[in-house]
Amino acid sequence: xxxxxxxxxxxxxxxxxxxxxxTLADLDRLWQERAKRKGVAxxxxxxxxxxxxxxxxxxxxxxxxxxxxxxxGGLDSVRRDMGHAxxxxxxxxxxxxVVVVTLGLGIGTATAVFSAVNGLLLKPxxxxxxxxxVMITSRETGSSLDLHVSGPDVLEMEAEIDELVAFAGFAExxxxxxxxxxxxxxxxxxxxxxxxxxxxxxxxxxxxxxxxEEGGPVPEGAGPRPxxxxxxxxxxxxxxxxxxDAVGRVTAYVRDGLARMRLLTFLVQGFAALALGxxxxxxxxxxxxxxxxxxxxxxxxxxxxxxxxxxxLLEGLRLTAAGLALGAVGATLLGQVxxxxxxxxxxADPVTLGATAAVVLTVSMAxxxxxxxxxxxxxxxxxLRSE
Amino acid sequence: MxxxxxxxxxxxxxxxxxxxxxxxxxxxxxxxxxxxRDASVASVHITLNRLHEKGWATGRSVEPxxxxxxxxxxxxxxxxxxxxxxxxxxxxxxxxxARAEGHPxxxxxx
Numbered sequence: 001x002x003x004x005x006x007x008x009x010x011x012x013x014x015x016x017x018x019x020x021x022x023t024l025a026d027l028d029r030l031w032q033e034r035a036k037r038k039g040v041a042x043x044x045x046x047x048x049x050x051x052x053x054x055x056x057x058x059x060x061x062x063x064x065x066x067x068x069x070x071x072x073g074g075l076d077s078v079r080r081d082m083g084h085a086x087x088x089x090x091x092x093x094x095x096x097x098v099v100v101v102t103l104g105l106g107i108g109t110a111t112a113v114f115s116a117v118n119g120l121l122l123k124p125x126x127x128x129x130x131x132x133x134v135m136i137t138s139r140e141t142g143s144s145l146d147l148h149v150s151g152p153d154v155l156e157m158e159a160e161i162d163e164l165v166a167f168a169g170f171a172e173x174x175x176x177x178x179x180x181x182x183x184x185x186x187x188x189x190x191x192x193x194x195x196x197x198x199x200x201x202x203x204x205x206x207x208x209x210x211x212x213e214e215g216g217p218v219p220e221g222a223g224p225r226p227x228x229x230x231x232x233x234x235x236x237x238x239x240x241x242x243x244x245d246a247v248g249r250v251t252a253y254v255r256d257g258l259a260r261m262r263l264l265t266f267l268v269q270g271f272a273a274l275a276l277g278x279x280x281x282x283x284x285x286x287x288x289x290x291x292x293x294x295x296x297x298x299x300x301x302x303x304x305x306x307x308x309x310x311x312x313l314l315e316g317l318r319l320t321a322a323g324l325a326l327g328a329v330g331a332t333l334l335g336q337v338x339x340x341x342x343x344x345x346x347x348a349d350p351v352t353l354g355a356t357a358a359v360v361l362t363v364s365m366a367x368x369x370x371x372x373x374x375x376x377x378x379x380x381x382x383x384l385r386s387e
Numbered sequence: 388m389x390x391x392x393x394x395x396x397x398x399x400x401x402x403x404x405x406x407x408x409x410x411x412x413x414x415x416x417x418x419x420x421x422x423x424r425d426a427s428v429a430s431v432h433i434t435l436n437r438l439h440e441k442g443w444a445t446g447r448s449v450e451p452x453x454x455x456x457x458x459x460x461x462x463x464x465x466x467x468x469x470x471x472x473x474x475x476x477x478x479x480x481x482x483x484x485a486r487a488e489g490h491p492x493x494x495x496x497x
Contacts, residue, residue: 011429019411019432021458026412027428046425053427061433 003031004044007051014054016061017377023054066306085315089322092290096319099283103323103360106279108330111356115331128201134164148172154193168192168199189229197230205233206246280367284316288371295375309372316368317361324357331356391443391472397422398434399469402444408462411435435463443469 008024015023027050035043089096127133136157137146149157151169158167170192194210202209207230214228231240240246288295295308331353391399401417402409411432418426439446445466448459465473487493 015429016433016436019429019436022411022461023429023432025458026410026415026432029412030415030428049425050428054429057427057430057433061437064437 001032001035001040003028003047007044007047011051011054013373014051014058016058016065062306062309066310068306081311081314082318084311085318088291088315089318092287095283095287095290096322099287099319100322100326102279102283103320103364104326104330106275107324107327107356107360108334110360111327111331111353112334114356126202133200166195166199168196170196204230206236206244280316280320280364281370284312284319284364284368285371285374287315287319288312288375292375306376308376309369312372312375313365313368316364316372320361320364324360327356327360328353389441390476391438394430394434395438395443396473396476398431398438399443399465399473402438402463402465403470403473408447408449408464410460410462414463435461438469439463441468442466443472 008027011027012020012024027047031043031047034046125133136149136154138149138153139146148171149169154167154169157164170190172190192210194212194214197204197209210228210230236242236246295312299308397418398414401414401421404421405413405417411428414435415426415428415431418431435444435446438444443466444463446461446463449462450459451457
């Protein structure tokens with residue numbers, strides 16, 4: 001019969017070294033007495049309460065230990081530690097490169113993907129009442145493949161589904177040459193029903209929406225109809241020189257957003273953040289382990305646990321900063337690739353990059369704290385002997 | 388010297404109440420018995436350690452009795468400096484109480 005092992009382990013990690021053994025021993029004995037008197041469940045509850053109660057004073061005690069180290073050396077000590085961190089990076093170029101590249105890849109990918117995802121899925125669609133929009137696809141029984149809906153099916157559904165106020169359709173995008181502009185080029189075109197912009201409630205910047213006579217079935221015996229097109233804002237700026245007199249040219253984006261996709265995206269982002277955090281913990285733990293001997297030597301020479309914590313944290317910060325710089329470059333490059341494939345995605349969304357940087361800094365500092373605290377508990381005699 | 392925080396005062400007074408070299412666990416039990424509320428064992432140990440560093444409590448390692456086994460335990464006691472800050476806190480509180488005397492809401496039936 002013994003105190004709850006998980007809470008005990010957390011407490012052991014949390015408590016300052018100088019009172020750890022005695023506090024844990026006292027808690028063990030008090031837990032046993034309580035378990036005998038009131039039962040194991042009550043004793044476990046009490047133990048968890050003790051764990052919660054230990055949190056704030058332990059953190060305060062650690063901070064109090066660190067304060068003189070930081071104050072004594074002031075900026076000089078930080079500069080010295082930074083210089084030391086750089087030398088360490090040079091001494092272990094392999095590990096440093098792995099850490100920096102991993103962080104860079106993680107940050108770059110996360111930023112680029114988030115920029116795209118944010119533009120496509122998370123931001124509300126730029127349509128009036130966009131939360132009431134649905135996209136209909138068809139699926140064969142037993143298949144998980146979403147297929148297009150045929151034109152006649154759309155007309156049938158329009159007649160039969162009363163819950164939907166308005167229907168509009170668009171067909172698959174095609175890429176084709178466009179020659180009646182200054183510079184012949186390939187453009188993406190999407191055939192749509194005439195009422196699409198009414199359903200999406202899209203305001204035209206210039207010109208007008210489609211008219212009924214510009215869409216729908218062609219009457220028997222009628223000649224070919226004059227075509228009408230709505231062009232994107234990008235196209236208007238790029239190919240039509242943003243000419244305000246170009247009539248019948250509009251701003252419109254066609255995107256489809258689905259709640260399910262958003263949820264999925266959130267999950268993917270969550271897992272990406274988790275993976276980033278875990279890899280940061282692993283990498284920093286590894287780099288601390290490589291330096292066990294050096295840390296042991298420092299502590300044998302009288303370096304306090306606080307100094308070691310600061311040193312390891314600073315090193316983590318350096319690696320993260322290098323990774324961030326690499327990630328920013330990666331995100332910009334990747335963003336440009338994405339931009340050429342997707343509408344409305346900026347190549348390097350500064351807000352996203354900033355947010356990612358902040359998240360990554362926080363995560364990696366939290367990740368560095370664990371190996372840092374472990375490093376501060378290095379037993380100098382043991383590490384020096386084992387080498 | 389600074390003035391002790393609330394929990395530091397509680398621990399110092401518990402040390403004074405016990406009146407001899409004592410362990411963190413005894414201090415914890417004294418606080419729980421007197422206040423009727425549970426306290427954090429870790430807080431007591433951390434506070435005792437800090438009081439020792441500030442010179443308000445004496446602390447020494449005591450080997451366990453022969454045959455008992457186990458690690459040496461730290462034993463604490465109130466130091467003269469600790470007694471001085473307690474007296475100072477009490478004097479301050481007494482002065483404040485003297486001024487508050489006579490307030491109708493503070494009158495007690497005796």
